[in-house]
């Protein structure tokens with residue numbers, strides 16, 4: 001069965017479905033029936049302005065139609081929604097390769113997506129697709145390179161061939177933990193970098209935060225079993241560079257608004273907010289020093305403001321790099 005199903009009809013799920021449907025049979029599934037009907041009728045998704053949904057792409061709200069005949073399922077829902085989706089659709093997803101495309105850590109279980117999949121559907125095989133890519137770029141067919149992680153090298157190679165396109169270049173790894181933590185933690189550092197610019201502290205300070213934030217990403221990921229080279233690749237450093245420097249990123253923009261003291265955007269997915277809190281908890285549990293993560297957790301929980309957390313970072317004792 002070469003049919004690919006994409007679960008989650010937001011910006012990213014739709015973009016992946018558009019990109020893959022040029023060469024594959026793809027069905028896009030979502031939970032919001034009226035929104036899906038509108039998408040099918042108008043061949044567009046308001047979250048991806050000016051992108052036309054190809055006629056060959058099937059759009060449905062019926063899980064049976066989407067998943068029963070699918071050989072592979074891409075899970076493109078926000079991290080805090082993944083557990084619920086797996087619980088609801090477990091019977092239809094059992095035994096299949098499930099490719100986690102979301103970037104975050106579950107706030108309740110402190111699990112990344114691969115552990116969430118293993119726990120909810122033991123017969124499924126988790127993969128992680130992650131790296132620097134704005135949904136709008138993928139949907140427009142701009143060149144993109146991502147990491148595909150799969151524990152089984154042979155299955156990883158098969159899925160790499162299935163999911164790559166002439167403009168979507170996939171690199172393989174067997175390091176699921178490293179790939180998913182790079183994608184999750186870069187959102188936290190992106191909020192910090194946005195807050196730094198929004199607060200008027202300048203681009204030099206942002207470069208410092210990006211670099212010291214990256215050191216924290218490595219510290220936490222390595223403590224949780226990631227390989228160092230994964231963090232240095234597309235899923236870690238690559239995605240951090242994109243997200244922490246572009247106001248195309250919702251996480252970076254969230255930080256900008258916090259820094260400027262502006263109202264936050266409503267109904268926008270900002271994965272780094274919950275993930276900062278989850279990562280801070282993991283860090284405390286493991287006895288790790290994660291000052292940038294703690295600062296972002298304090299900001300998003302409303303426990304502090306940008307000037308205070310920056311002062312606290314600067315006042316830390318001087319140390320070796």
Ligand SMILES: NC(=O)C1=CN([C@@H]2O[C@H](COP(=O)(O)OP(=O)(O)OC[C@H]3O[C@@H](n4cnc5c(N)ncnc54)[C@H](O)[C@@H]3O)[C@@H](O)[C@H]2O)C=CC1
Pocket residue numbers: 007008009010011012013030031032047076077078079081082084085101102103104133134135136268269271
């Ligand atoms: N937008 C982007 O540029 C990229 C997004 N991602 C990741 O993809 C994930 C999804 O993000 P977006 O699509 O951008 O967000 P979005 O806010 O555009 O869409 C989220 C979608 O998930 C759906 N959803 C939420 N809970 C659900 C559930 N229980 N069952 C079914 N559907 C559910 C919502 O109805 C909505 O359609 C996030 O983890 C994000 O970090 C990754 C790379 C790029």
Ligand SMILES: O=C(CO)COP(=O)(O)O
Pocket residue numbers: 103131132133134135187190239242243248249250251252269270271
């Ligand atoms: O993950 C992304 C780019 O790789 C998208 O970033 P945002 O979720 O911050 O928009």
